[in-house]
Amino acid sequence: MLPDGGWRAGLPLAAWRAVTTLGAPLLPFWLAGRARRGKEDPARLRERRGEGAARPPGPLLWLHGASVGESQSALPLVEALARVRPDLHFLLTTGTRTAAQVLAERLPPGLAPRVQHRFVPLDVPAHAARFLDGWRPDAAVLIESEIWPNLIGAAAARGVPIALVNARLSARSARGWGRLPAVARRLFGAFALVAAQTEEDAARLRALGAADARAWGNLKFSARPLPAPEPELAAMRAAIGARPVLLAASTHPGEDAQVAKAHGRLRARLPGLLTVIAPRHPERGPALARELAEAGGIALRSAGEMPGPGTAIYLADTIGELGLHYRLAGAALIGGSLVPHGGQNPLEAARLGCPVLLGPHTQNFTAIADRMVEAGAALRVDGPEALAEAAGSVLTEPDRARSMTEAAARIAADAGALPERMAGAIEALLPASPHQGDGARPAA
Template identity: 45%
Template structure:
C-alpha cells in the first residue's frame, strides 16, 4: 500500500483544527447553517439508540444526494424487510427532506466531523453492517476507519466535476488508497467512470445517474390549493435556488415580462432561505413565505422556506433552475421540475449537473437562457404556446425516465454486500 502525502497532510490538519470545531459549529448555527439543537451529533454523540439487527448506513452530502439515498433505501426495504437504515447528511435542508420522506425504519443523523474521535464514536454507536457513500461525499478518516473495522463499503452514483477529477488524478496515491476501501464503485456518467477507473486501476462501471430514478417530491395539497387560489389566473414563473447576483437577473427579466403581461407573478425561491429578507427588499418589499404573508397583488413573492421547492415547481408552468447564471456557480438539480411538469430554463453554468442537463438539452427538455432578455423571451413563449411547452415537458419526462435500470442494478449489488442473516445487536453507548 503506497504512502500518500496528501492523506498524511490531511490527517495532520484535522488533528490541529479539531480543538476549534466547537466554535466553528456554533458560529455556523448562529447563521442558521447548523441545527443548534443537534450539534452533539457532529461529535458522534446521539440520543437515538441503534436499531437491532442489520443496519445499512448511507452517507450523503445534501438534498440531491439524500434523495438518491432514500430511493435506494425504499427499494432495499421493499426486498429485505428485516433491514434498518441510517442516513447521515451534512445540511439542514437534507435533514428536512429525510424527515418528510423517510419511513420508520430510517434514522437520520448529522454526519460526524471527520476527526478521529467523532468518527470513532459514530462507528462505535451505530456499528453499521454496510456503508454506502453517495456521489462525491468522501471523508478520508470516516472511510479508512470504517475499512479498518472490516465494514463493506460501496460508492454509488459517483459523479464529480472535471476539477474534482483532475485533483483525483493529481493526488493519485490518495485517490487510489481511498477507492481501495470500496468493495463496489459505480459511476453516474462516463467522465467519472473513466477517471475513477484510471485512479483505481480497476474498471468502474457507468450505470447511469440515480438522480433520474428519484420520484417526484410529495406536495402538500392544502398548501398548493391555498397558493393557487392566491395566484388565480395570473401568469406565473419560478426562479428556483437562486444565489446572490441571480435575483437581480430574474427581477430584470420579470420587468420585461410585465411590460407585456402586467399581471405576471415571479416567485423567487433562494437556495439559502436566510437571504429572504434581502431579496424582499430588492423586490420593493415583496411578501415572504417564511412570514406567512399572502401574495395579494404583489408582482414578486419570496419563497424563503426549507423543504418546499417542489411545491413551487408544481405551481409554476415555467421554472428557471438557477445556480447557473454566473460563472462561479455550478448549477442545481433539474429533476424535480421535470417530474412536476414545470418547463425548465437554465443558465450556461451547470458543471455539477452537466450530464443531466446534457441529456435534457439533447432531448429538447430544457432551454438555455443565459441572460435576462433570453429568460423573459423563453418564459413568454412557454406561457403563450402550450404546444411548445407540452413538447418540452414530454421530452424532459422521457430524458429523466432513464434511471430505473441504474437503480435496479445498484440495489442488487448493495443487497449482495448486506449481511443475509445479520444477528441482532444491542445499541452501543457513545464513547
C-alpha cells in the same frame, strides 16, 4: 483494510490524522459559531463527535449524503433496498440541518421505523472511531463525492465494505487528487463498489484508483416527484387565480436581479405576470426583498404573505416547498445555471409537468441537460433578454409548453430503474438475509 499505498500514501494520511487530532479541541468553538448562525442544531452537536449511537438489532446499512440533493438521492435507493431486504435497518447521515429537515418530511411513513438520522461526525480519528464502534454498520454507502480520509480508513480497518454511489468527480477535483496519486489510490481503491453518474466521472475515478468504477447514471433522476400539501396548493391557486407564473427555482446570488429584469420586460407582454423566486438558500429572502425593491410589489412567503393582486415578485424563501411552486408555474428557470454554479436538477420540474428553462451553466447535470435541450424538453437562455423571450413563448403558447413537458416526461421515465439496479449491487455487500433462498420477497 485500506489498499496498500506504501509510505507515499501513509505519510500524508498520517499527517491528516495528526492535524485533525490536534485541531479537535478547537472544533467545539467552531461548531458553536455555526450553531449561532443556524447552520448546526445546538441540541445535536454531540452527533458531530460521533456520539448518540442507538444501533437497532439485525443488519444495518449506513448511508451518507452531505446535503439536500445527496440525501434526496438516497431515498429511492433506501426504498428499493427496503423492498429487497425486509430485515434491513438504515442509518442516514447528513452534514446540514436543511438535509435533515427535508429527509424528515419526505421519508415514507411506512419506512420511518426502519430509518434513523444522525449528523455525520467530523473527520477526526476519535470521532470516527466512536461513531463506527457505536453503530457497527454492516456496510456503508457514500453518495456523490464525500471522501473523508479518517472515516473511510476507520471503516476499512473494521472490515466494513464501502460503496461510493452516484459518484461524481469534476476535472478540477481529479487534478487535485492527482497531485497525491498514492493517497488517491489508497482511498479510492478502498471502495468495494463505485457507481458513477457519467462515463467521464467513471474514467476519472478509475484513473485515481477505483479500478472497477462503472457509469450507471444519476440517482437524482430517479427521485419521486417533489411533494406539495393539498391545503397549501389550494390556497396558492386561489391567491394567484388565472395569472401566468414564472418560477426561478433554487437561485444563487447574481441570478435574482437577472430574473427581475426579465420580469420587467415580460410585464409589457403579460401584464398579470407573477414571478416567483425561490432562493437556494432561503435565509437570503429578506436581503433579496431589499435588493429587488425597485421592482415593486414584493411579498415574502417566510413572513406568511400570499401573492396578492399587487404582488409582482413573490419570494418563496422557505424550505422544502419547490414541489408546490413547480405545480403552480407555467415555466421554470432552473437556478444555478445563469451563473457559473453548474445548475440544479432539471428533472424535478419535468416530473411535475413544468416546462424547463436552462442557463448556459449546467455542468452539474451536463448529460441530462443536453439531452433535454436536444429532445425539445428544455430551452436555453443566456440572460434577462433571452429569459424573457423564452418564458414569454412558453407562457403564451400552450402547444409548445405541452410538447416540452411530454418530451421531459419521457426522459424522466427512463431513469426509473436505477435504484433497483443499485440496490442489488449494495445488497451483495451485506450479510446474507436469513430468508434468502426460501423464495420469500416482500410486497413491492
